[in-house]
Amino acid sequence: MAASDQIHDVVIVGAGPAGIGVAAALRRIGVQPTLIDRTGIGASFTAWPESMRLISPSFTSNQFGLVDLNAVTPNTSPALSLLEQHPTGVQYAQYLRMVADLEGLRVRRGITVRDVCPDGGNLLVEADFQAALRARTVVWAAGEAGDPRRNGFPGAERCVPTIAVRQWDQHPGGEVVVVGGFESGIDAAVNLVARGRRVTVLDHHQPWATVDPDPSRTLSPYTRSRLREATATGHLDLVGDVHVAAVNAQAPGYEVLTDDGRSWRSEGPPLLATGFEGSLRQVAHRFVWDADGLVEVTEQADESTLTPGLFLAGPMLSHRGASFCFIYKFRQRFGVVARAIGQRLGIDTSPLEALRAPGFLLDDLSCCEDCAC
Secondary structure, X not given: OOEXXXXXXXXXXXXXXXXXXXXXXXXXXXXXXXXXXXXXXXXXXXXXXXXXXXOOOOOOEHHHOEOXXXXXXXXXXXXXXXXXXXXXXXXXXXXHHHHHHHHOOOEEOOOOEEEEEEEOOEEEEEEOOOOEEEEEEEEEOOOOOOOEXXXXXXXXXXXXXXXXXXXXXXXXXXXXXXXXXXXXXXXXXXXXXXXXXXEEEEEOOOHHHOOOOOHHHOOOXXXXXXXXXXXXXXXXXXXXXXXXXXXXXXXXXXXXXXXXXXXXXXXXXXEEOOOEOOHHHHHHHHOEEOOOOOEEEOXXXXXXXXXXXXXXXXXXXXXXXXXXXXXXXXXXXXXXXXXXXXXXXXXXXXXXXXXXXXXXXXXXXXXXXXXXX
């Protein structure tokens, strides 16, 4: 495909919290990034089920040096902008659009990226039905929610990812099986129970029984409080230490079989809450992956160890076994990525030091060796 002659300093793929947050950090040093997205700002959030909310609480405490956990810049607060403690997806997308307007960011929509290729010292961002973009650096910030995992066992294609359900009232059947018991699985179960359904949640790891100081490994307090209420109704069964072996269509519903020979009936299609493939699979061959299936990036700049100039931002980021999967985690690296890009462009990056105190420039990861991030 033909490529544009223009060479962009930075192309950011994805206009969610990671893309908007890195772009805002770059604006601090005078860099105007080119933001591109398949649909638009916060599109994955607008596709959430209507009742789904952010599990991290928002609270306006910036004047006391404590930034709202869901903010993507240190001088904004979704709690103040939206007047919500746990914003819905639509509300959070509204907040991201506010930040984009405040920072003077513009997003080119309708661009689906299929590869990022080395191109004579630069990078070529190849997209479907679009002229390729040339860039000195690229930040992959496309996130995960748009690519739910739809495999894992025979019959998984008969199930519906929880993220794909718009309204829980519309999900058919009085009895429903949910495969996966972490945040999205429990959120689905709680909402279905509230609508009078009987729900069984199956998960080998039984995260509802796990207590861990790292919030990436345990259910949030917000989810646990709702789970207790749903369990008290007697309409919710949590089944751990089982693997789903298959899902079979069995008119007028579905049969969910587990590896220990038991089975459960789901009158409507079983729901999948088994995680995400993630957008990074589009450019997986541009990164090195470790034995645990985690992408390897440089510790100093979150840059691909295989493709120079290609940076990673967002929930797929990890370092030393510490997951940066929540907004308040991966935002700690916005300043790190912006600084590396600025230095490469020969720009004074000292204004980024103001991001250190509020927690948007974490470049010392030694704390991750001894405590939960």
